[in-house]
Amino acid sequence: MLDDYRRNAEINDLKFVRLLSQNVNYNIGRAFEVGQLAAEYPALMNFSRAEQESLFKNMHNRETSYEYIALLDTNDKPLLVTDKNFIDINKTKYEWYKVFKPNYEPEISPVYFSEKTKNLVVTFAEGIKIDGEVKGVLLGDINLTSLQEMIQQFNTESNCRAYLIDKTGTAITQPDADGKIYNYKFMNYLTIAYNRDGYPEYDSNGYLRIRRASF
Numbered sequence: 001m002l003d004d005y006r007r008n009a010e011i012n013d014l015k016f017v018r019l020l021s022q023n024v025n026y027n028i029g030r031a032f033e034v035g036q037l038a039a040e041y042p043a044l045m046n047f048s049r050a051e052q053e054s055l056f057k058n059m060h061n062r063e064t065s066y067e068y069i070a071l072l073d074t075n076d077k078p079l080l081v082t083d084k085n086f087i088d089i090n091k092t093k094y095e096w097y098k099v100f101k102p103n104y105e106p107e108i109s110p111v112y113f114s115e116k117t118k119n120l121v122v123t124f125a126e127g128i129k130i131d132g133e134v135k136g137v138l139l140g141d142i143n144l145t146s147l148q149e150m151i152q153q154f155n156t157e158s159n160c161r162a163y164l165i166d167k168t169g170t171a172i173t174q175p176d177a178d179g180k181i182y183n184y185k186f187m188n189y190l191t192i193a194y195n196r197d198g199y200p201e202y203d204s205n206g207y208l209r210i211r212r213a214s215f
Contacts, residue, residue: 066141096109
C-alpha cells in the first residue's frame with residue numbers, strides 16, 4: 001500500500017508540473033505577444049499620434065500584466081506612454097539596456113525592482129525599424145505579480161512547491177519570496193535597503209539602494 005501511495009503521489013506531482021509549465025508558457029507567451037504585435041507595424045513611427053495612441057491602447061488592453069508600454073525615440077525620450085506616471089522612465093543606467101542599444105534586437109531584461117512601483121518586473125525592449133534604420137524603441141515593464149499569484153496556486157500541496165527561475169539563476173517567482181530577489185546560481189538575494197524609520201533608502205542619483213545578502 002505504501003508503494004502504491006508513493007507511486008500515485010509521484011503521478012499527481014508530475015501532473016502538477018506539466019499543468020504548471022503549460023500555464024506559465026501561456027502567460028509568458030501572451031505577455032510578449034505585445035512585442036510581436038509591434039513587429040507587425042514596422043511603420044509605427046510614421047503613424048499619426050491618434051493612430052499610435054489607438055494601437056497602444058489596444059496593446060495594453062490585450063495584455064494587462066504590463067505596467068506600461070512606451071514608445072521612445074533613439075535618444076530614449078518617451079514619445080508615447082500608456083500610463084503617464086511612467087513618462088520619466090529611464091533605463092539607460094541598466095547594463096542590459098546598454099547591451100540592447102547597439103543592435104536594438106528584442107531583449108528581455110533580468111528581474112529587478114521597479115523604481116516606480118517597487119514591484120518585481122522584467123522589461124521587454126525592441127527596436128522599431130523602417131527600411132533597416134532604427135527609428136524608435138518599444139519598451140514595457142511586465143509586472144510579475146499576476147504570474148506569482150498563478151504559481152502560488154501550485155504550492156497548496158505540502159509535497160509540491162513551484163519555482164520559476166530565469167537564465168541568470170534568478171527566481172522570478174518562488175514560495176515565500178518576502179519581497180526579495182533570490183538567485184540560486186550565486187546563493188544570494190537582493191532586497192530594498194530601508195532606513196531605521198522603515199523608509200526605502202535612495203542614493204545620490206535618486207535610485208533605490210539595494211542590499212545583497214547570502215542565504
